[in-house]
Amino acid sequence: MSSSVDKSVREKCISILREKFSEIVKRIVEGKRPVLVMPKRVLTNTIYDEKNKLLLLGPEMQRRSFLDVNESRKFMQTLLMASIIYDALANDEYPTIRDLYYRGKHTITYRDLHGRIHRENTWDEQRESDSVIRDLEVYLGLLREELLILSKEKGKVVGNLVIKSGDDVIDLSRMGHGAYAIEPTPDLIEFVDVDAEYVLVVEKDAVFQQLHRYGFWKKHKAILVTSAGQPDRATRRFVRRLNEELKLPVYILTDSDPYGFYIYSVFKIGSITLSYESTRLAVPSAKFIGVMMTDVFGDEAFRKLARKANLKNVFKDAINKLPQKKPYLSESERKNYVIKAKPKDVERAVELVGYSLALACLEDREIKSKIRKKEGLTGYPWFHTPEWMRELCIFFNTLSKLEIEAMASKGLRFLADKYIPEKIETHDYID
Amino acid sequence: MSSSVDKSVREKCISILREKFSEIVKRIVEGKRPVLVMPKRVLTNTIYDEKNKLLLLGPEMQRRSFLDVNESRKFMQTLLMASIIYDALANDEYPTIRDLYYRGKHTITYRDLHGRIHRENTWDEQRESDSVIRDLEVYLGLLREELLILSKEKGKVVGNLVIKSGDDVIDLSRMGHGAYAIEPTPDLIEFVDVDAEYVLVVEKDAVFQQLHRYGFWKKHKAILVTSAGQPDRATRRFVRRLNEELKLPVYILTDSDPYGFYIYSVFKIGSITLSYESTRLAVPSAKFIGVMMTDVFGDEAFRKLARKANLKNVFKDAINKLPQKKPYLSESERKNYVIKAKPKDVERAVELVGYSLALACLEDREIKSKIRKKEGLTGYPWFHTPEWMRELCIFFNTLSKLEIEAMASKGLRFLADKYIPEKIETHDYID
Numbered sequence: 001m002s003s004s005v006d007k008s009v010r011e012k013c014i015s016i017l018r019e020k021f022s023e024i025v026k027r028i029v030e031g032k033r034p035v036l037v038m039p040k041r042v043l044t045n046t047i048y049d050e051k052n053k054l055l056l057l058g059p060e061m062q063r064r065s066f067l068d069v070n071e072s073r074k075f076m077q078t079l080l081m082a083s084i085i086y087d088a089l090a091n092d093e094y095p096t097i098r099d100l101y102y103r104g105k106h107t108i109t110y111r112d113l114h115g116r117i118h119r120e121n122t123w124d125e126q127r128e129s130d131s132v133i134r135d136l137e138v139y140l141g142l143l144r145e146e147l148l149i150l151s152k153e154k155g156k157v158v159g160n161l162v163i164k165s166g167d168d169v170i171d172l173s174r175m176g177h178g179a180y181a182i183e184p185t186p187d188l189i190e191f192v193d194v195d196a197e198y199v200l201v202v203e204k205d206a207v208f209q210q211l212h213r214y215g216f217w218k219k220h221k222a223i224l225v226t227s228a229g230q231p232d233r234a235t236r237r238f239v240r241r242l243n244e245e246l247k248l249p250v251y252i253l254t255d256s257d258p259y260g261f262y263i264y265s266v267f268k269i270g271s272i273t274l275s276y277e278s279t280r281l282a283v284p285s286a287k288f289i290g291v292m293m294t295d296v297f298g299d300e301a302f303r304k305l306a307r308k309a310n311l312k313n314v315f316k317d318a319i320n321k322l323p324q325k326k327p328y329l330s331e332s333e334r335k336n337y338v339i340k341a342k343p344k345d346v347e348r349a350v351e352l353v354g355y356s357l358a359l360a361c362l363e364d365r366e367i368k369s370k371i372r373k374k375e376g377l378t379g380y381p382w383f384h385t386p387e388w389m390r391e392l393c394i395f396f397n398t399l400s401k402l403e404i405e406a407m408a409s410k411g412l413r414f415l416a417d418k419y420i421p422e423k424i425e426t427h428d429y430i431d
Numbered sequence: 432m433s434s435s436v437d438k439s440v441r442e443k444c445i446s447i448l449r450e451k452f453s454e455i456v457k458r459i460v461e462g463k464r465p466v467l468v469m470p471k472r473v474l475t476n477t478i479y480d481e482k483n484k485l486l487l488l489g490p491e492m493q494r495r496s497f498l499d500v501n502e503s504r505k506f507m508q509t510l511l512m513a514s515i516i517y518d519a520l521a522n523d524e525y526p527t528i529r530d531l532y533y534r535g536k537h538t539i540t541y542r543d544l545h546g547r548i549h550r551e552n553t554w555d556e557q558r559e560s561d562s563v564i565r566d567l568e569v570y571l572g573l574l575r576e577e578l579l580i581l582s583k584e585k586g587k588v589v590g591n592l593v594i595k596s597g598d599d600v601i602d603l604s605r606m607g608h609g610a611y612a613i614e615p616t617p618d619l620i621e622f623v624d625v626d627a628e629y630v631l632v633v634e635k636d637a638v639f640q641q642l643h644r645y646g647f648w649k650k651h652k653a654i655l656v657t658s659a660g661q662p663d664r665a666t667r668r669f670v671r672r673l674n675e676e677l678k679l680p681v682y683i684l685t686d687s688d689p690y691g692f693y694i695y696s697v698f699k700i701g702s703i704t705l706s707y708e709s710t711r712l713a714v715p716s717a718k719f720i721g722v723m724m725t726d727v728f729g730d731e732a733f734r735k736l737a738r739k740a741n742l743k744n745v746f747k748d749a750i751n752k753l754p755q756k757k758p759y760l761s762e763s764e765r766k767n768y769v770i771k772a773k774p775k776d777v778e779r780a781v782e783l784v785g786y787s788l789a790l791a792c793l794e795d796r797e798i799k800s801k802i803r804k805k806e807g808l809t810g811y812p813w814f815h816t817p818e819w820m821r822e823l824c825i826f827f828n829t830l831s832k833l834e835i836e837a838m839a840s841k842g843l844r845f846l847a848d849k850y851i852p853e854k855i856e857t858h859d860y861i862d
Binding site for chain 2: 002003096148168170177178184185188204207209214336337406
């Protein structure tokens with residue numbers, strides 16, 4: 001009952017697995033030690049490629065030898081997982097990462113040189129088996145989605161786009177009030193026809209529902225996507241393909257808080273855990289249209305602050321290069337809409353941009369003393385731009401955040417027909 | 432750009448709002464005190480209707496008078512919210528409950544009899560405005576979905592079902608590898624054509640993906656739905672309509688743990704907060720096909736336990752009436768698949784079935800002493816059946832749980848072609 005698309009994928013993957021692992025068989029037959037060689041998947045081997053704006057895996061390689069007692073466990077785990085995935089492919093199965101964990105989980109009983117009996121689990125937690133799956137992705141040069149490993153999916157899409165998925169042709173402009181839930185294997189989607197000018201990715205499902213129902217995508221010729229929170233891999237890959245293959249610019253709309261900023265960063269640059277996949281998942285040209293802290297507060301107060309003696313140098317570029325900004329909210333709207341930042345928001349902001357900016361802009365003494373302990377956290381280099389420093393400075397200074405819903409509550413017409421299109425037209429976004 | 436369906440809904444709702452609130456205007460014109468009368472939405476006015484297997488709102492009514500200082504705040508909140516919703520309907524808006532909160536949030540400044548100035552917020556937290564929306568649903572006899580108030584939606588569906596949503600006709604058997612994301616206003620869906628024998632609701636999105644991809648719904652003529660965790664209102668209403676209007680039996684598949692059991696209970700009986708909507712959201716005939724604790728452990732050990740002197744009476748019915756059950760898992764599978772219950776699972780189980788069953792079946796002394804403090808928690812009456820007492824007794828006794836994924840890891844073929852259909856055919860479920 002599987003689709004014909006899946007059948008051909010299975011054949012392709014089976015032959016890649018055979019080929020890659022026959023090397024090991026060959027070594028054994030030749031009397032050599034069985035060894036796996038693959039790129040090192042660790043933080044120290046993760047590089048930020050500033051030119052291409054991507055998090056990438058560095059050049060370091062690692063060897064895993066079966067006959068090295070420190071490496072044999074990992075070696076065996078890798079082979080165990082590869083064989084389970086191979087079996088699943090051959091048997092028309094569609095495992096999830098959770099059930100791959102279960103499929104491989106068992107206890108091995110063995111006798112050591114002194115005759116003592118030992119018991120060892122293949123893996124104890126899913127964290128361990130997930131890491132082995134990532135190793136295999138790197139080793140095989142295949143994403144787990146290509147190996148027909150499925151997962152929970154949250155992404156949805158509507159717009160003037162016709163796709164082929166499985167054996168069906170689906171018109172994403174004919175979804176009624178509902179939407180199309182993106183498949184877990186977006187590489188198997190074929191783009192049949194498109195009539196759109198850009199992709200708008202909305203963090204929040206509820207706002208996606210509002211814009212969809214309002215007819216935003218029809219009126220503004222957009223493909224409307226929601227990641228429903230932190231984007232999963234399939235949503236990221238789908239958006240990447242829209243950008244790469246259909247040449248559609250991508251705009252991201254999130255809450256105005258450090259979590260929203262980070263969601264944007266994951267779409268654009270990639271994430272550290274999945275750095276080996278950034279070249280296929282990230283959209284380096286993605287633009288953050290908002291909600292920006294400057295959309296809420298403007299930047300007048302920031303300019304005053306940034307001229308203080310101790311901040312002058314830090315914000316020289318922001319003051320000189322960035323055009324002045326007026327807020328979209330009146331003072332009374334701001335008063336009703338803005339939410340107080342939580343300690344977790346502050347922590348996340350420090351992760352993004354580092355502790356020194358936080359210390360410079362914060363006025364709250366209690367929080368300041370907590371952040372002193374974060375010394376060493378220097379933040380992500382891609383947040384050290386004048387634009388982001390201004391945004392995060394306002395965040396630290398006001399300790400405020402704002403949800404997209406607040407913009408919608410000024411009227412859906414305001415959000416859909418003024419805020420979003422105006423920001424895109426006037427290039428009032430962060431690149 | 433809104434659909435024609437939405438336009439006629441707006442007109443209908445506007446006239447209901449006008450009619451209901453013109454009563455108040457009339458009273459004012461006549462020089463009477465403005466008063467709202469509506470059913471009391473509190474726990475003590477929530478009734479379990481055993482015959483119809485539904486949680487319902489009882490007969491108690493509440494009055495809210497504008498001129499009573501204890502009631503005027505609530506009275507004004509209700510009128511404020513009604514006017515915001517009215518405006519939204521009239522202006523082609525699609526608010527969410529979050530943005531209704533923002534739309535109404537402001538500070539009222541007033542002077543008391545002594546000339547002192549006071550400030551009061553219309554509402555402080557969304558909890559407050561949400562409660563007002565629920566009051567309005569009861570007062571108007573309209574669900575918020577009918578008032579075109581949107582929300583985040585997680586539910587998805589595939590199967591041999593053709594629907595009309597908005598202005599589009601959508602064939603849910605032609606979704607490729609993706610799925611149809613259910614709209615937030617499922618009452619506006621029109622069922623055009625159906626060719627299915629039952630509805631299978633799967634708690635977990637990842638398992639839904641697996642069964643979908645495997646072609647389960649084609650092979651077994653099912654409509655496949657996922658609630659992606661705790662079901663939202665739209666998914667419940669959609670499933671209810673499939674059951675009521677298309678006469679399709681509904682089977683629920685969740686993890687084997689107290690959270691899974693509770694998800695089933697929400698689908699079947701309703702929830703306390705939304706008891707006023709059970710008659711439209713609940714599916715009293717829904718059946719829990721699993722994963723049952725007896726599917727994992729069988730019931731032999733339970734029978735031994737239940738014959739102990741102190742338990743004989745409690746489990747008389749379970750022992751005499753319920754057929755013996757063999758487990759679906761071998762001992763070694765059980766060993767690899769079963770997870771240790773967490774304290775939160777135990778707490779939830781006590782909520783479901785009460786502390787006395789927990790004390791009777793538990794062997795872990797530490798947990799037992801914690802539960803002694805829960806004295807008074809008697810559980811929900813609909814869990815006090817022989818079937819559920821057996822399930823929960825095994826849970827307390829083994830302190831174990833099992834995920835659906837574990838069943839899938841025995842092979843998707845096992846889950847899709849044996850476990851699910853066999854349980855349905857042999858009526859091996861809890862009603």
